[in-house]
Amino acid sequence: MDFVDFPAMSRGDLRDLRVTIDTGFREFTRAYGEMLENIFHPIQVLLVFIEGLLINTPWIIVLAALALMIWGLSRSWNIVLGTVIALCLIGYFGMWEDTMRTIAMVAVCTLIAVVIGIPAGILMARSDRANSLITPVLDMMQTMPSFVYLIPVVMIFGLGKVPGVIAVVIYAVPPIIRLTNLGIRQVPADVLEAAEAFGSNGRQKLQDVQLPLALPTIMAGVNQTIMMSLAMVVVASMIGVRGLGQPVLQAINNQYFTLGVMNGLAIVAIAIIFDRATQAYGKRLQKHLEAVHG
Amino acid sequence: MAEAIHDIQIKNLYKIFGPNGQRHVADVQAGMTKEELNAKHNHVLGLDNINLTIPAGRIQVVMGLSGSGKSTLIRHINRLIEPTAGEVIFDGQDIVQMPQSDLRQFRREKTGMVFQKFALFPHRTVLENTIYGLKIRGVSDKEAEERGRRWISRVGLDGFEGNYPNQLSGGMQQRVGLARALTNDAEILLMDEAFSALDPLIRTDMQSVLLDLQEELRKTIIFITHDLDEALRLGDKIAILRDGRIIQQGTGEQIVLRPADDYISSFVRDVKRGHVITVRTIMRKGQRAETPVTVPVSTLLEEAARAMTDAETNRANVVDPQGNHIGMVTLSKTVAEMIAPDDSEEVNPDALIA
Numbered sequence: 001m002d003f004v005d006f007p008a009m010s011r012g013d014l015r016d017l018r019v020t021i022d023t024g025f026r027e028f029t030r031a032y033g034e035m036l037e038n039i040f041h042p043i044q045v046l047l048v049f050i051e052g053l054l055i056n057t058p059w060i061i062v063l064a065a066l067a068l069m070i071w072g073l074s075r076s077w078n079i080v081l082g083t084v085i086a087l088c089l090i091g092y093f094g095m096w097e098d099t100m101r102t103i104a105m106v107a108v109c110t111l112i113a114v115v116i117g118i119p120a121g122i123l124m125a126r127s128d129r130a131n132s133l134i135t136p137v138l139d140m141m142q143t144m145p146s147f148v149y150l151i152p153v154v155m156i157f158g159l160g161k162v163p164g165v166i167a168v169v170i171y172a173v174p175p176i177i178r179l180t181n182l183g184i185r186q187v188p189a190d191v192l193e194a195a196e197a198f199g200s201n202g203r204q205k206l207q208d209v210q211l212p213l214a215l216p217t218i219m220a221g222v223n224q225t226i227m228m229s230l231a232m233v234v235v236a237s238m239i240g241v242r243g244l245g246q247p248v249l250q251a252i253n254n255q256y257f258t259l260g261v262m263n264g265l266a267i268v269a270i271a272i273i274f275d276r277a278t279q280a281y282g283k284r285l286q287k288h289l290e291a292v293h294g
Numbered sequence: 295m296a297e298a299i300h301d302i303q304i305k306n307l308y309k310i311f312g313p314n315g316q317r318h319v320a321d322v323q324a325g326m327t328k329e330e331l332n333a334k335h336n337h338v339l340g341l342d343n344i345n346l347t348i349p350a351g352r353i354q355v356v357m358g359l360s361g362s363g364k365s366t367l368i369r370h371i372n373r374l375i376e377p378t379a380g381e382v383i384f385d386g387q388d389i390v391q392m393p394q395s396d397l398r399q400f401r402r403e404k405t406g407m408v409f410q411k412f413a414l415f416p417h418r419t420v421l422e423n424t425i426y427g428l429k430i431r432g433v434s435d436k437e438a439e440e441r442g443r444r445w446i447s448r449v450g451l452d453g454f455e456g457n458y459p460n461q462l463s464g465g466m467q468q469r470v471g472l473a474r475a476l477t478n479d480a481e482i483l484l485m486d487e488a489f490s491a492l493d494p495l496i497r498t499d500m501q502s503v504l505l506d507l508q509e510e511l512r513k514t515i516i517f518i519t520h521d522l523d524e525a526l527r528l529g530d531k532i533a534i535l536r537d538g539r540i541i542q543q544g545t546g547e548q549i550v551l552r553p554a555d556d557y558i559s560s561f562v563r564d565v566k567r568g569h570v571i572t573v574r575t576i577m578r579k580g581q582r583a584e585t586p587v588t589v590p591v592s593t594l595l596e597e598a599a600r601a602m603t604d605a606e607t608n609r610a611n612v613v614d615p616q617g618n619h620i621g622m623v624t625l626s627k628t629v630a631e632m633i634a635p636d637d638s639e640e641v642n643p644d645a646l647i648a
Contacts, residue, residue, distance in 0.1 A: 194413035197372055198427040198478070199402030208430070212417045288417050288458040 025152065033156050040162050047108045047161050054100035062100070063087055070273065074280035079273070086269040095244065095266050102233055102243035103270065109165055109229040113173040114222060120173075121180020121218070122206065131181065138174040146171055146235050154239055164241030172228040179221030183214025219282035226274045230267055244270075298351040298481040298514040300385040302371060307344040307380030309366055309538070312337030315378040328537050340366045342538040344380070348531075350481075351512040355529030357519055363538035364518045365410075368486050371516060372405050373397055384482075402431045406475030410487035412467045414459040420446060420470050421455040427478040445473040449503065465496035469503070476507070483515045490519065501527055522561050526550070526570050534558055546570050568596030568632040573612055576631050577621035583609035591620060599628045 008014075054062055063084065070083045090099050124131040150167055157163040187210050195209045211218075237245030244263045251260030310318050310331070318326070318337055328339040341363050348354040358364040369375040370382055373389055382389040384404070392400060406427065414423050425433075425442035433441075446455055449469040459467050468488060475483055485504075489497045501524065508515065519525050525532050526546040533543040534554075542554035550570045553559040574591045587610040589598050602610050608625035 188413075190409060190411050190413040191415060193374060194407070194409060194415070195426075197374055197401060197405070197407040197484075198430060198474075199398040199400075200430050201398060204430050208426075209415060289460055 025155070029155050036156055037162070040157070040166070043108065043112070043165050044160075044162050047104060047165065050104040050107060051101055054104055055097055059091060059096060070277045073277040075284065076276075076280055079276045079280060082276070083273045086273060090266050090269065093262055093266075095247075095263060098242070098244045098247065098263070099266055099270065102230075102245070102267070105161075105164070105168070105233065105236070105241060105243055106226060106229045106270075106274075109168045109172060110222065110226050112165065112169050113176050113225045113229075116169070117173050117176030117221065117225070118180050118218065120177045121221075122184065122211075124177065124181040125184035125210075134177070138177060141170055142174050146232070150235075150239060159240035161241060163239050164236040167239065168229050168232045168236055171232050172225045175224035175228065176218070176221035179224070180214065180218050183217030183221075184210045186217065187213045216282050216285045219278060219285060223275060223278040223282065226278065227271055230271045230274075233267065298512055300481065300514075301350050302348040302482070302514060302516075303381075303383040304344050304346040304348070304367075304370070305381040305383065307341055307367075307370060307382065308378045309340035309363075309370070309375065310337050310378045311340050319379045339538050341370070341377070344538075344540060346533055346540060346543065348514060348516060350514050352530040353508060353515040353517055353528050355517045355519060355525040355532045356535055357522065357525040357529075357532055358535035359520055361537075362535040364520075364535050365486055366538075367535065368484050368516055368518050371482070371484060372401050372407065402427065402478070404480050405482045405484055406478040406480045407484040408468070408471045408475045408486065408488040410490055412459070412464075412471045412491075414467060414470055414474070416459055419456050419458055420451060420462070420473075423459065423470055424473045424477050426474060441479070442473070442477050445477045446470075448476070448507070449473045465492055465500065468492060468500060472500075472503070476511075481514055483513045485515060485517045487518050487520070489524065490521070497524070504528065522565060526565065534561075547572060547575065551575060566596075568599065569594055571595050571631060573598050573610075573623050573628070576627050577612045577623045579621045581622045582619060583611055583622040585609040585611060585622075587611070588613055589623075590615065595628050595632045598623060599625060599632065602628070 009017075066087065067080050067084055071077075071080050074080070087099075090096060120134065124134050146167060149170055150163070153163045153166050157166070191209060191213070192205065195205050200208065233241070233243055233245035234248050235245070237243065237249045244267050247259055247263040248267075250256065251263070308319050308322060309315070310322065312318075312335070314335075315337060318331060318335055321335075322331060322339060322342060326334075328342070331337050331339050344367060346354075356364045356367055366375055370377050371389070373382075373392070377390055380390065384400075387396075387400075389397070389400065415426065418426070421439065421442050424446055425438040428438040428441060443455065446452065449472050451466065451469050451473065454462065454466065459470060462470065468491075471488070475485075489500045492500060504515075505528065517525075517528055519528075529546055531543065532546055532549055533540050534549065535541070536557060542549055542558055544552075547570055549558065550562045550565055550567060553562050571594065572591065573589060573593050573595065576595070577591070585602075585605075585607045587601050587605045587607055589601055589610050589612060591612050591614050593601075593612075598610055602608060602625045610623050610625075611619055612621045612623060614620050
């Protein structure tokens, strides 16, 4: 027996296997592609709507609205001031429209991630079985190179916004699922027992005790999801998502150093704004833990 | 105010922890010990044939050291733990057999519970914690807050309604725990080592709070403790638990005077007997003494001794609650009984039953 070369299946068989699967998937795409596109169409509508709103509204109003939102989350003038300065610089260097597109994209992706992620996290927290089934899926979503799952997504949806959103959500949803699960599981058993002893049903326990106590952890998950969505904008630009990623991609292809750095810094600036704002919000949620009795 | 009129009857209650507890009940009933069960089947015997009647409107103390099963026992009354076999009867209903919705109803309306580690909701203010029980059964905000404030005030937390539990000391947190349980306005109050986590002084303080409240409320209270002094101070009835079995039950006086075995003897040895035993136990029935001192039959030895020494006499007459003369006690006998167990024939065994 030959121990040097691994006894692999023959090249012919391997090729046949690949061809069979590829053909099958192509047929699936042809048969169901349009239906799937219709199902996901609302995402496109939402994204186009938010994009239009951010781009077509006078910049001063958008700036004020963003500053107000950041104030609402963080209650910190420093963060608001930083936001306004960063956005003004971005606008001055001609990146306003791309930045708005990216913010719209991140907003939609985060929204979808929250809508999927929190229920999934709750399910994992309530059932150990769901936990053991979903965990490896999350591991796969986080480690699989994003280009690999871009292939089937592009085969089904072609190039455009929707496949971009799907790719970003696949990449960005795991932290919010994991942290929702973790947050609920970390609720102290004695507090839960107290809720039980007072006759709470499952929904009341979730609503009144588990979710409120898990909320700071869940917010950490939202923060992570936003950061990962932003990290994906360059990759998403490869499949036709417009925004700050596209000039970066262009800069890579043409070795435009300054263009790359400027757009890269704009992404960083948005990331820092959202990170500080959501973290400050998460801290505010834990206010009840702050003033500890001496 | 819900008046406590129903006894709680616990009948042949068994709890065996482990995946197949049900299967080993018969073995335990046939006399298998906790050690054998653990060695042979890897199951833990939590409660072993508990039979206990908890009288309505009284304080039933369940005492035992850690691992004796006392916290397990109290969780069977509101079924936070499912029993392996047995019945818990309240108001003609077996709590063990209740469907989930009835059980929730029972917990909401008939019980309140206080926990050793307080188990307050950290994200809710004192007031929001207090009205939790009312909120989940759908009482309106206005009424709930009104009732909540009344109890917060009753436990001495006026002005702290808007504070978070973390901002309060341990003793104050447990007052919130008590207010939360009382606001439910239920017949049964379950207290699982409620004061064990508190400093000795605050513990005594909270015991007084509880006794004051009980004077007025007359709830059926099940109080778990590992502290004999606390048990004797609070308990109208005391049950002592060891290895999941009740090894003695009765009044504090009965247990101190007649410990059922060496284990309990070792417990009661250090008790301040003068604080527990009454003159009923040592009086000479029917005899009368020439003395200015007269004490009721329920007087504690220490108080009787003080009354006699204050009056510089060594005899006291004893009267029943109606004021009729029923006997007398001597100072020497009183003091002798206070310092050590005394088995002389002067102890009147009939008195224990009365």
